[in-house]
Amino acid sequence: MSNAYNIAELIVGVFCACVFLHTFTVVEMGGAEAITSSADAYQMAQDLVYYRAAFTGGLLGLYIFFRFTKRPVAKVLTIVALISWVAFIEDYLALDNIFFVSESLTGKATQILRPVYLVAIVYMAVEAYSREYHHG
Amino acid sequence: MAENKLSEDKLSKRQTLSKEELSALLEPEALSISNFREAISGKTWLFKAGLFAITLATTTYLALYSADVLDRFLSFGWTQHYGDYRLHQIRFFIGFLMMVVLYICILLRRPLNALLLSYAGLLSYFLISGTSRLMVVLDEPNGLRFVIGYFTLHLAFVLLLLLMAREERRSTW
Numbered sequence: 238m239s240n241a242y243n244i245a246e247l248i249v250g251v252f253c254a255c256v257f258l259h260t261f262t263v264v265e266m267g268g269a270e271a272i273t274s275s276a277d278a279y280q281m282a283q284d285l286v287y288y289r290a291a292f293t294g295g296l297l298g299l300y301i302f303f304r305f306t307k308r309p310v311a312k313v314l315t316i317v318a319l320i321s322w323v324a325f326i327e328d329y330l331a332l333d334n335i336f337f338v339s340e341s342l343t344g345k346a347t348q349i350l351r352p353v354y355l356v357a358i359v360y361m362a363v364e365a366y367s368r369e370y371h372h373g
Numbered sequence: 374m375a376e377n378k379l380s381e382d383k384l385s386k387r388q389t390l391s392k393e394e395l396s397a398l399l400e401p402e403a404l405s406i407s408n409f410r411e412a413i414s415g416k417t418w419l420f421k422a423g424l425f426a427i428t429l430a431t432t433t434y435l436a437l438y439s440a441d442v443l444d445r446f447l448s449f450g451w452t453q454h455y456g457d458y459r460l461h462q463i464r465f466f467i468g469f470l471m472m473v474v475l476y477i478c479i480l481l482r483r484p485l486n487a488l489l490l491s492y493a494g495l496l497s498y499f500l501i502s503g504t505s506r507l508m509v510v511l512d513e514p515n516g517l518r519f520v521i522g523y524f525t526l527h528l529a530f531v532l533l534l535l536l537m538a539r540e541e542r543r544s545t546w
Contacts, residue, residue, distance in 0.1 A: 296494070311487070312486075320494060323498070326463060327464075331459035331460040331463055
């Protein structure tokens with residue numbers, strides 16, 4: 238396991254922690270209403286934010302399980318990377334980044350870390366593939 | 374002695390490839406529709422049936438969306454939110470892209486297992502987020518029936534992809 242892979246893993250871990258912390262902070266602040274300005278955006282955020290966090294969180298939980306039981310992780314990482322990129326495109330093109338428009342520290346941290354996370358998860362998937370399929 | 378040396382030289386010469394031979398081997402296979410039959414000849418009949426079903430369903434889905442027939446059934450039709458409309462546009466475009474990439478990989482004879490599993494994962498995300506969105510915007514009791522129909526249709530896509538991923542492992546290439 239290379240150092241770069243471990244660093245990428247750390248970035249993904251920190252990003253996930255930020256997302257969960259931000260989600261709980263938003264719930265404490267009074268739900269999606271607190272992070273959005275328009276009624277339309279509020280409804281969409283309310284519907285999507287929890288499901289998306291649960292889905293990606295579940296897949297990353299699967300990755301942790303595979304990692305500790307020493308099973309191949311390349312496919313799980315590919316799925317997580319693909320969903321993360323599609324969710325990112327949806328946020329910026331369709332939802333006007335409504336989830337993380339927040340004055341809170343966790344919201345800002347999540348927004349800053351997101352591009353780094355997207356690069357890190359793709360790197361991890363590529364690295365895992367070359368390790369598991371090309372080098373035995 | 375000299376004869377042995379000569380035959381050894383011939384052997385060693387035979388083991389090295391000429392530049393032309395090497396470039397011919399390294400040259401990627403031409404991508405054309407004509408070799409599609411050959412490209413899927415190594416697949417199981419269940420894989421072929423799955424590919425036919427998913428192509429037909431996706432093409433019909435995309436054609437209906439392009440003809441604006443689906444608008445009133447999608448969440449945009451119920452909410453009239455611009456965000457919903459953009460979300461549909463992006464997801465249908467991704468669906469079209471997925472189909473194109475799948476066929477390119479088949480023609481290039483690339484391993485499809487990881488690709489099909491990734492598609493199944495992405496469609497599951499669309500299924501969960503789409504169903505949760507519909508459950509909020511639709512009215513009872515007609516809405517529930519519609520949501521069940523929507524869920525079943527999309528679940529069929531996911532199951533079809535998982536079936537194809539399983540059959541891909543059994544295929545010759």
